Amino acid sequence: MPAERSSGMDHSHYAYSPLPARAPLFWPDKQPLAVGALVLLEHYEWEPPTDAYGLRNASGGLIKLPAPDYVQLTHREYGHRVGIFRVLDTLERYGIPATVAVDQLTAIHYPWLVEHLMERGCELIGHGVAASQVISSKVDEETELQIIRDSLDTLEKVTGLRPSGWFSPEGVESARTPELLAAAEVSYVCDWPNDEQPYKMTTPLGDLVSLPLFLEVDDEFALWHRRASLASWESMIVTAASRLHVDGRTSARHMMLTLRPWLTGQPFRIRSLDRSLSQIMQLEGIWAAQANAIVEAFRNSEFS
């Protein structure tokens, strides 16, 4: 439905909330800035189901080639084989506990990797079935419910833990997604990069928290689509963190980096992540945290 000209948002998922008008938010120990990393393990199928919807402008590869596009598919698979370890090592070096979005086909096809993530203490969150099966208004409600259920059930089966968070494949939703996630008892969703603090979402089927990612420093957004230089990416991360660290003294902020192992995990890029983190982690009072801890602190702060 096109917007109606009345006060507030043109959808019912959350209320408009200008940041300066909010009650101040505080993290544990009054730390001004929470820093977290969402690492994406996205499986691209060689032969997606014929009725699946995939992004036309999916990243990776060289040019759009006729299927099977070996270049794109293997470029992306580099992340699962090599890049992930570099990214996790780098995050660990700076004491940032990773949150990893794992789709269902990754969980099925890479059992060793999932176990490895669990051993390293990563938080795993739901990420749909596959990057080649995007949830959007092109899928009907039943299919969407199935994707959400399959994704969460498989992760629970493989790890023994029910994921509390969600990031939709390619960050695409239908207009139903927030309420279906709430109905599936998902605690938080990362699809809405519109804020520097978590906020509450309200749906007819329950409430959840939106934990916005920092889109502008998302590696795909900055390095692949915008083609920013690595120097520029580093400078964005460091400048943004420094400013959020200042603003966070009045009301705490969070900064969720979105990292794709096939992209940031390349040997020439990993050094940029390393340099950025080495600088921001020198700031005093950085709270390195997993997504669920940030969301929990937000819930505690909001209801205290």
Added chain:
Amino acid sequence: MADRPTISWPNDAKVALWIAPNVEHYEYLPPRDALRNPWPRSPHPEVQGYSHRDYGNRVGFWRMLQVLDEHNVRCTASTNLAIFEHYPDIGKAMADRDWEIMSHGIYNTRYLSSLTEQEERAFYVDCIDTLRQHTGQDLKGMLGPAVSNTVRTPDLMAEAGLIYHADWLHDDQPIPIKVNDGPLISVPYSIELNDVPVFLQHHDTKDFVEMVKAQFDTLYEEGGTSGRVMALALHPYLMGMPHRIQGLEEILDYLLGHEDVWQATASQIAEHFIDHHYQEFVDHAEVIKGTHNAS
């Protein structure tokens, strides 16, 4: 440009500088438009693009406001007028500061391109009424919604009583636009000195600051001979980001640190031009045209 009448701004300023934050609402589920899709990345809703812009209204606008306040800037806000309905807090913040509101249509996802003449007439009535209702201001000008227009736009704007149109990127000075019942002039805007195209590309904050300074230096130099206009087009969802805001401070320190700058609104520029230079520019254009025909 080489042979024109001389423009003199108030206090012999060399550059008339207008600063235009674009305060916008892109719809979650915009109506289908056969000519243009605002969200081509995915089927609608496109929550990533929507949220990126929504950030401007939740966070970026307020961070920018602080910097604009510190520099005492009186902005010309290029505003999707439904902003006043959806976000009264933003509307009030702009009205309290006596910013000029320039129409940028109703929503950034509703284009003029496919409107009939009758619909476009009704559109101007809507813009004028909405602005008056929320601020008491008389609407003076427009930057087309998402820079969309029709061939009838200038005539219909003039007929509705608007005096300036910001969609003409063809000059560094205001220029009379031929309309049935004027006057209507262009006030130069910029799609180059504009954070959207700059940050859509790989450029970073430092590049933008350098571009703005260089643009200003040239216009300031040339403005010693005849007044120039410089527009600084900004978007809260981009410039209000934590990694860019320092750039805005640098830009404003630099521009406003020069003596012969008239920090004006678009309608102040338009009115000054119409009162002092409009007729000589129209006459001059006739002379140039005559020369061309004779040769």
